[in-house]
Amino acid sequence: MTLSASYEQTNVGVSNPLQVSISSSVVLTLPMMGQFIGFSPDGSQIIISSWEIDLISTATYQVVKTINPFGDSFGGVIATFDSTGTQIYSVVINPYPTSGYVDSYDVSSGKRLLQSSFTNAVNLMKGSAPGSPLVVATGDPVGRQISAIGVLDPSTMNWVHSAQFPNPKSFLFSFAANPQGDLIILWAGGRTYSYQPQTNTLLQLSISAAVLSIAFHSDGKHWLFPDESEPTIHVVDSASNQLIGEITLPTVVNFSRHGVNAYASYLSSVLVVAPDGVNCFAVLSDNTIAWFRFDQMKFISIIPGPATPIAIAVDPASQYLYVIDTTSESSNSNFVLWKIPVPTL
Incomplete structure (x- = not known):
């Protein structure tokens, strides 16, 4: 389905109205619930x-392959491509009996290649740069509580090294890697941590605020998180781990629709910085999507279209904003994927 929409800027701190047109926005109905x-x-x-893994061609905007790790059962899955685009890594969480595996799949055939011998995987993350390590958090998969984090060798599914959390069974809220893959930021058990995969260094940071969603800037030198109760995006310097700026939004970021799939082990992304390092987007509490710019450190406008956004992401070329949208948290409802051109000033 192709839609056309336009919207007028309702900007904070900008006097002249800005008309931005979004043409040829496309909506694809997903075969199953989508969250990541x-x-x-x-x-x-x-x-x-x-619940499953769906691959969608950006050329045809059609589902070209579906991978179901569970067979006739059900659970949660978080998946990502490897650095070559030929394999998929995923954490597969089974609620009955409780287990969490790390699997690898061949993209062409959809067949599973390897599965980890350990059964307590909670989440995984890796940077987008070639050679970025595969980082896995372990603990209680269904309870989303983590006890350790480390680097996994995907060619063998064996550990390279890992570090223990000082507070075992910390509930995991957010988990993100910088594009370079050499820094992980996570918020677990009410504390913010940094993890450096190369040196296996886990540090607790002095940031006292609730870090419920994390987005790295493409330069890896900054990361952003939304305030829990104020309409504010905080900007953090990755080297000093100090707050260095704020961006004001029309209202607070929406956290209430996170975790649509209870067995998918971490919050879906409601905050994203495009790879161009300029355009940023956040899902707000009124179910609108805010567009703001990092270079100007200010809110620009509201993106029209999606009714109830669950997760957002921007493609590697920074051309399109993709939005998973639904009208209900029921597994029987329709989940759709919006493809919206990234606006420009």
Whole structure:
């Protein structure tokens, strides 16, 4: 389905109204619930995961492959491409009996290649740069509580090294890697941590605010998180881990629709910085999507279209904003994927 929409800027701190047109926005009905969005390195495929893994061609905007890790059962899955785009890594969480595996799949055939011998995987993350390590958090998969984090060798599914959390069974709220893959930020058990995969260094940071969603800037030198109760995006310097700026939005960011799939082990992304390092987007509490710019450190306008956004992402070329949208949290409702051109000033 192709839609056309236009909207007028309702900007904070900008006097002249700005008309931005979004033409040829496309909506694709997903075969199953969707909660997480990722891309192949060349941007030719989109990966959607939650109950299953769906691969979507960006050229045809059609589902080209579905991978069901559970057979006749059900659970949660979080998936990402490897650095070559030929394999998929995923955490597969089974509620009965409780287990969490790390699997690898061949993209062409959809067949599983390897599965980890450990059964307590909670989440995984890796940067988009070639050679970025595969980082896995372990603990209680269904309870989303983590006890350790480390680097996994995907060619063998064996540990390279890992570090223990000082507070075992910390509930995991947010988890993100910088594009370079050499820094992980996570918020667990009410504390913010940084993890450096190369040196296996886990540090607790002095940031006292609730870090409920994390988005790295493309330069890896900054990361952003939304305030829990104020309409504010905080900007953090990655080297000093100090707050260095704020961006005001029309209202607070929406956290209430996170975790649509109870067995998918971390919050879906409601905050994203495009790879161009300029355009940023956040899902707000009124179910609108805010567009703001990092270079200007200010809110620009509201993106029209999606009714109830669950997750957002921007493709590697920074051309399109993709939005998983639904009208209900029921597994029987329709989940759709919006493809919206990234606006420009």
